[in-house]
Amino acid sequence: MTAGPVAAAKADSPEEKRAARIARSLEDEIIDRGWPVGEVLGSETELRERFGVSRAVLREAVRLVEHHQVGRMRRGPNGGLVVVAPDAGPATRALVIYLEYLGTSVEDLLAARLLLEPLAARLAAEAVTEEGIDALRAGLTDEEAGLGAGPVRDDALHTLLGKLSGNPVLGLFTDVLIRLTYRYARTSRRTSPDSVLAATTDAHSWHRGIIEAVIAGDASAAETRLIEHLGSVEEWLLTHRVRTPPGRRSGRPPAPAEAHGQKLAEVIAERIQLDIADDGWKVGSVFGSETDLVERYGVSRAALREAVRLLEHHSVARMRRGPGGGLLVEAPDPTASIRTMALYLDHQSLTGQDLRLVREAIELGCLGNLAKAPDLVPAAAGLLGAAIDRAADGGESGDVFHAKLAELAGNPVLALFLQIITELWTRHSRAERPADAATGDEVRRVHQAILDAVLAGDAALAQHRMRRHLQALTAWWQ
Ligand SMILES: [Zn+2]
Ligand SMILES: [Zn+2]
Numbered sequence: 179m180t181a182g183p184v185a186a187a188k189a190d191s192p193e194e195k196r197a198a199r200i201a202r203s204l205e206d207e208i209i210d211r212g213w214p215v216g217e218v219l220g221s222e223t224e225l226r227e228r229f230g231v232s233r234a235v236l237r238e239a240v241r242l243v244e245h246h247q248v249g250r251m252r253r254g255p256n257g258g259l260v261v262v263a264p265d266a267g268p269a270t271r272a273l274v275i276y277l278e279y280l281g282t283s284v285e286d287l288l289a290a291r292l293l294l295e296p297l298a299a300r301l302a303a304e305a306v307t308e309e310g311i312d313a314l315r316a317g318l319t320d321e322e323a324g325l326g327a328g329p330v331r332d333d334a335l336h337t338l339l340g341k342l343s344g345n346p347v348l349g350l351f352t353d354v355l356i357r358l359t360y361r362y363a364r365t366s367r368r369t370s371p372d373s374v375l376a377a378t379t380d381a382h383s384w385h386r387g388i389i390e391a392v393i394a395g396d397a398s399a400a401e402t403r404l405i406e407h408l409g410s411v412e413e414w415l416l417t418h419r420v421r422t423p424p425g426r427r428s429g430r431p432p433a434p435a436e437a438h439g440q441k442l443a444e445v446i447a448e449r450i451q452l453d454i455a456d457d458g459w460k461v462g463s464v465f466g467s468e469t470d471l472v473e474r475y476g477v478s479r480a481a482l483r484e485a486v487r488l489l490e491h492h493s494v495a496r497m498r499r500g501p502g503g504g505l506l507v508e509a510p511d512p513t514a515s516i517r518t519m520a521l522y523l524d525h526q527s528l529t530g531q532d533l534r535l536v537r538e539a540i541e542l543g544c545l546g547n548l549a550k551a552p553d554l555v556p557a558a559a560g561l562l563g564a565a566i567d568r569a570a571d572g573g574e575s576g577d578v579f580h581a582k583l584a585e586l587a588g589n590p591v592l593a594l595f596l597q598i599i600t601e602l603w604t605r606h607s608r609a610e611r612p613a614d615a616a617t618g619d620e621v622r623r624v625h626q627a628i629l630d631a632v633l634a635g636d637a638a639l640a641q642h643r644m645r646r647h648l649q650a651l652t653a654w655w656q
Pocket of ligand 1: 336381385
């Protein structure tokens with residue numbers, strides 16, 4: 179791994195910090211008011227007066243709100259900051275690239291899929307409606323029609339099952355996992371069309387079996403078949419995976435489906451980010467001068483500059499002025515995408531139960547991983563002990579213990595997902611943050627008990643204690 183899941187925070191100027199605070203307060207206001215899509219929060223002048231800031235600071239705040247897909251500034255008469263329907267798309271795509279950058283292995287990816295997708299299949303079997311059944315059958319028909327037409331994509335039905343689970347967190351995380359699988363499944367040219375056809379036909383028959391079980395409401399069959407199917411997916415990926423070939427893929431047209439409804443700057447920013455990734459993500463190198471990039475991507479200087487702002491916001495790259503300047507590749511930082519995803523999920527009438535189910539799957543999976551790696555245990559003792567002490571005064575605030583646990587378990591996908599969950603969890607339990615010492619002590623005691631079980635190599639007991647702990651925490655959800 180080249181970097182921890184949380185990159186060091188950048189040193190922001192006082193103006194930038196101020197803008198970030200205003201953006202956050204605007205976003206909180208939108209959430210508290212039930213996300214009124216289409217409503218105008220205020221004109222630029224009104225907002226400037228309200229927050230008592232310069233035009234520059236307000237514009238920076240608005241830019242952040244726009245980047246988080248929460249609002250957009252509309253110019254002209256009746257203009258102002260308009261609330262928009264949240265869109266997790268750009269953040270999803272950014273996180274996929276980030277996970278690839280971290281060096282997520284096929285094993286890490288499949289381990290995460292094994293924790294979350296069978297759960298989604300089970301929930302889908304319990305919740306499926308006639309409408310969902312139609313969608314699933316249409317998906318199977320499409321897939322059958324596409325057999326023999328090309329490489330293994332194997333995504334639509336998995337993403338659909340995630341959606342039909344009725345749990346928005348599972349839906350979003352499945353989407354990330356399937357997109358990442360697709361990036362890893364770009365098969366070598368030497369893979370013969372026959373073997374691709376055999377693999378896609380095999381996957382299709384698995385899908386049929388899983389979907390029949392979901393439609394029949396047979397949750398355990400759906401779950402078991404999905405687990406077995408993922409076994410064959412992993413085998414295929416491990417056999418056929420090639421490292422991303424060095425050098426940019428040239429002449430790739432922007433994908434029209436993804437461009438739809440997106441601002442041009444977002445489309446360009448994504449293409450640049452993909453190209454930086456395909457180029458091997460050379461941190462510190464210059465990806466191109468402004469003039470080069472205007473030419474290469476066939477856009478105006480203004481559109482490119484707007485795209486560069488997005489890349490800077492996600493700390494993908496930074497424009498360096500002056501001689502020898504250009505777009506400088508940076509180590510990516512997922513903070514902005516994590517925040518966008520948490521905001522998006524907040525809009526999906528999420529319940530504490532939804533979040534707990536996914537959190538439980540992830541955290542129990544991490545404990546299982548830790549128990550399988552006894553050499554990690556000595557390091558875990560020190561780090562987790564320190565985390566317990568730090569969190570003791572503030573109860574669950576920061577969730578340092580849980581974050582450290584996920585980090586030590588060594589699966590970057592799970593650690594990242596837990597960060598998104600924690601961001602949401604913190605938002606919803608803020609009023610219940612244990613101010614009293616008794617709750618703080620209790621949390622500390624439970625964390626210590628979980629750690630003791632891990633150190634004793636007793637994964638099952640650690641998992642039991644974690645499960646009980648998460649159930650108790652859900653009571654604080656509001
Ligand atoms: Zn599949
Ligand atoms: Zn805890």
